[in-house]
Amino acid sequence: QFIDGFWACVLGGIVPVPVAVGISDAHRHKLMHIVARLGRPFLYTTGPQVARLEKFAASEGLSFASAVINERTFTAEHVADISQPGEVHRSVPGDTALIQFSSGSTSEPKGIVLSHANLLANIRAIIERSRLTPHDRGLSWMPLTHDMGLIGQHLAQSAAGISQAIMPTSLFSRRPLLWLKEASNLCSTLLSSPNFGYKHFLKVFDGKGLEGVDLSAVRIIWNGAEPISSALCTRFLDAMEPFGLSRATMQPVYGLAEGSVAVTMPNPDRKYSVLSVKRLSLAVGRQAQMEVPGSAAAVDIVGVGQPIDDCRLRIADDNDAGVADGIVGRIQICGGNVTDGYHDPDGRLEQPYTPDGWLKTGDLGFIDNGELYVTGREKEIIFINGENYYPHDLEFIVEHHAGVELGKVVVTGARVTGRDEDEVIVFLLHRGSLGDFLPLANKVKRSIAERAAVDVGRIVPLRTIPKTTSGKLQRRQLAHRYEAGEFDATLVSLDRLAQASATIRNERISELEHDIFKICAAVIADRDVGADDDFFELGITSLALAQIYERIDEKYPGCLDMEDLFERSSIRAIAAHLEALLKKESAVQQAS
Incomplete structure (x- = not known):
C-alpha cells in the first residue's frame, strides 16, 4: 500500500511526505506538527489508522488536524477503481521529489526538501559504490518511511533492476530470526540494519538459535542510521559465520536525510576498519590519538568509508575552515545529493549552511587514510534504536506529564563500558528518601515510554543540579559522572527496594x-x-x-x-x- 501510494504521487506530480505514525503519542504529535507545517496536506493511510488519528486529535484539541483528517484523507482500502489511467506528470530535475521530516525532535520536525536531481545523484552513487547489478537480490525490513529503507534500499535497488523482498518492520520486531531465515530462502545478496537491529536479532538468536540457514549468498549488509558499535558487529559476525556469512559483508556507512541518504560508503569485499582512539583526545580541534585496543582509555570507532560520487566532505573547525586529516571537527558536505534547504514557507527556520555553501551535518569526526570516522553529535542528541532524541523534548514530557517542576529534571545520554549503545539517563532533583523516590521514578518512566516510546536506562536522584554561571544545565558533566560510576551505590539501593516490592506483590x-x-x-x-x-x-x-x-x-x-x-x-x-x-x-x- 505504501509503495503504491508513493509511486502514484511520483508519477502524478504530487510531493510525497513519508511519515511513520507509530503507536506512541510522540509519533502522533509529530504527525500533527507536520500537518501544521504543510498547511492542508492530503493524508493517505489505512482506515483503522484514520480512526486512531481522529480520536487522538480530538483528545488533544487539535482542531486544525481534525479538519484535515475529516476532509482531506483517503484510505488505501477505498482506492478500488484503477481502471482509469492517470495522467503522468513530466518532472524536471529541479522539481521537489519528496520531503523527509527529521526523525528526532518531536516538537519541531524539519522538512528536508529533496529534488529529483538530489535523489538521482545519490541513487547513481550508491549503485556505483556498491556495484549493484540485476543479479543481486534484496531483502529489507527497514521502514519505507525511513530514508535508508526508502531511498537506500527500495529506490536504489529499483533503479538497478534488482528483485526486492520487503519484510514488514513490525514482523521483524516480533520475529527477528525470520529476517535471516528468509534471506537464506531467497538467496538474498543485499541486507541492511542499523545497530539496534543486530542487537535485537542476537537477543532472540541466543535463546533460540537458527537451523537450516545458509547465508553464503549475502555479499553486503549495510550498517548505518545510528552510531555503529564495533563490539556488536563482531558479535553478529561471530554468530553468523557458521552459517556461511563472510566477515567482509558488513559495510558500515554514514549518511543523513539532508544528503538524501548516503554520504560515505566503503568499497565492497573488504573487512570494515576499526580504530582504537584515546577517549579524551576526541574534543573538537584535537588530534585523534591512537590507544591500545581494549584499554580503559580507549574507545573503538568504526570506519564508514569514503565520500560517494558527486558528494564532497570536509572536516571543519569553529570557523568553518577545513582541518588536516586526523583532527576532530565538524562534518560538512556539499554535492548533487545535498538538499537545497528545509521546507520553510514562512521563512523562520535557520538553514543549515556555511557562508561558502557547505551543509553542516551536526556530526563530529575525523579522516584517517581517506576514511571517515564519526565520533559523535555536535549537539546533545541521544541515539536510541535508530532514532535521535533531544534532551529538552524528553524533559518537556517529564515536566508536563509526570508532574516534575520546571528546572528539576535533566535528561542526557551516556554510554558505560560494555554497552553497545547510548542509555537515556534522567536526573531528578530529590531530597527525600529513596523509598519516596521510587513512585516518582516509575511515573517518569511511564510518561517517557508512553509519549516518546523511549526506554529510560536509569533514573537518578540528585541533591543539586549542576548549571553554568549563565544558568544552563550541565548535561555532559552529569553524563561523565554517571559513566564514572559516581551514582552506582544509590542505584544499587534503588534496585533492592524495587526487587523487594516486586517479591511481595x-x-x-x-x-x-x-x-x-x-x-x-x-x-x-x-x-x-x-x-x-x-x-x-x-x-x-x-x-x-x-x-x-x-x-x-x-x-x-x-x-x-x-x-x-x-x-x-x-x-x-x-x-x-x-x-x-x-x-x-x-x-x-x-x-x-
Missing part, C-alpha cells in the same frame, strides 16, 4: 499469571517484573512488547491483539483479559 499469582510471568521474565532479563508492575513505568520498549506478544500468541493462538498489551500493560491485567476470552471461547464451544 508476586507471592500470590494465578497459574495463567504465572505463564505470562515466565514469558515476560524470558524477554525482560535485565529487571524484575511484578504481577502489577506497569510495563511503561518499567520502561519496557515496544520491541520487547512485540516479543512478549509473539510468545503469548504461540501459547494462546489468536486470543490477543498487539494493542491489548498497550491497553492492559501489566501481567495481571493481561492474564485477566486472557482468562475472560478463554472462558468465553469455552462457553461458545460447549453451547455448540
Whole structure:
C-alpha cells in the first residue's frame, strides 16, 4: 500500500511526505506538527489508522488536524477503481521529489526538501559504490518511511533492476530470526540494519538459535542510521559465520536525510576498519590519538568509508575552515545529493549552511587514510534504536506529564563500558528518601515510554543540579559522572527496594499469571517484573512488547491483539483479559 501510494504521487506530480505514525503519542504529535507545517496536506493511510488519528486529535484539541483528517484523507482500502489511467506528470530535475521530516525532535520536525536531481545523484552513487547489478537480490525490513529503507534500499535497488523482498518492520520486531531465515530462502545478496537491529536479532538468536540457514549468498549488509558499535558487529559476525556469512559483508556507512541518504560508503569485499582512539583526545580541534585496543582509555570507532560520487566532505573547525586529516571537527558536505534547504514557507527556520555553501551535518569526526570516522553529535542528541532524541523534548514530557517542576529534571545520554549503545539517563532533583523516590521514578518512566516510546536506562536522584554561571544545565558533566560510576551505590539501593516490592506483590499469582510471568521474565532479563508492575513505568520498549506478544500468541493462538498489551500493560491485567476470552471461547464451544 505504501509503495503504491508513493509511486502514484511520483508519477502524478504530487510531493510525497513519508511519515511513520507509530503507536506512541510522540509519533502522533509529530504527525500533527507536520500537518501544521504543510498547511492542508492530503493524508493517505489505512482506515483503522484514520480512526486512531481522529480520536487522538480530538483528545488533544487539535482542531486544525481534525479538519484535515475529516476532509482531506483517503484510505488505501477505498482506492478500488484503477481502471482509469492517470495522467503522468513530466518532472524536471529541479522539481521537489519528496520531503523527509527529521526523525528526532518531536516538537519541531524539519522538512528536508529533496529534488529529483538530489535523489538521482545519490541513487547513481550508491549503485556505483556498491556495484549493484540485476543479479543481486534484496531483502529489507527497514521502514519505507525511513530514508535508508526508502531511498537506500527500495529506490536504489529499483533503479538497478534488482528483485526486492520487503519484510514488514513490525514482523521483524516480533520475529527477528525470520529476517535471516528468509534471506537464506531467497538467496538474498543485499541486507541492511542499523545497530539496534543486530542487537535485537542476537537477543532472540541466543535463546533460540537458527537451523537450516545458509547465508553464503549475502555479499553486503549495510550498517548505518545510528552510531555503529564495533563490539556488536563482531558479535553478529561471530554468530553468523557458521552459517556461511563472510566477515567482509558488513559495510558500515554514514549518511543523513539532508544528503538524501548516503554520504560515505566503503568499497565492497573488504573487512570494515576499526580504530582504537584515546577517549579524551576526541574534543573538537584535537588530534585523534591512537590507544591500545581494549584499554580503559580507549574507545573503538568504526570506519564508514569514503565520500560517494558527486558528494564532497570536509572536516571543519569553529570557523568553518577545513582541518588536516586526523583532527576532530565538524562534518560538512556539499554535492548533487545535498538538499537545497528545509521546507520553510514562512521563512523562520535557520538553514543549515556555511557562508561558502557547505551543509553542516551536526556530526563530529575525523579522516584517517581517506576514511571517515564519526565520533559523535555536535549537539546533545541521544541515539536510541535508530532514532535521535533531544534532551529538552524528553524533559518537556517529564515536566508536563509526570508532574516534575520546571528546572528539576535533566535528561542526557551516556554510554558505560560494555554497552553497545547510548542509555537515556534522567536526573531528578530529590531530597527525600529513596523509598519516596521510587513512585516518582516509575511515573517518569511511564510518561517517557508512553509519549516518546523511549526506554529510560536509569533514573537518578540528585541533591543539586549542576548549571553554568549563565544558568544552563550541565548535561555532559552529569553524563561523565554517571559513566564514572559516581551514582552506582544509590542505584544499587534503588534496585533492592524495587526487587523487594516486586517479591511481595508476586507471592500470590494465578497459574495463567504465572505463564505470562515466565514469558515476560524470558524477554525482560535485565529487571524484575511484578504481577502489577506497569510495563511503561518499567520502561519496557515496544520491541520487547512485540516479543512478549509473539510468545503469548504461540501459547494462546489468536486470543490477543498487539494493542491489548498497550491497553492492559501489566501481567495481571493481561492474564485477566486472557482468562475472560478463554472462558468465553469455552462457553461458545460447549453451547455448540
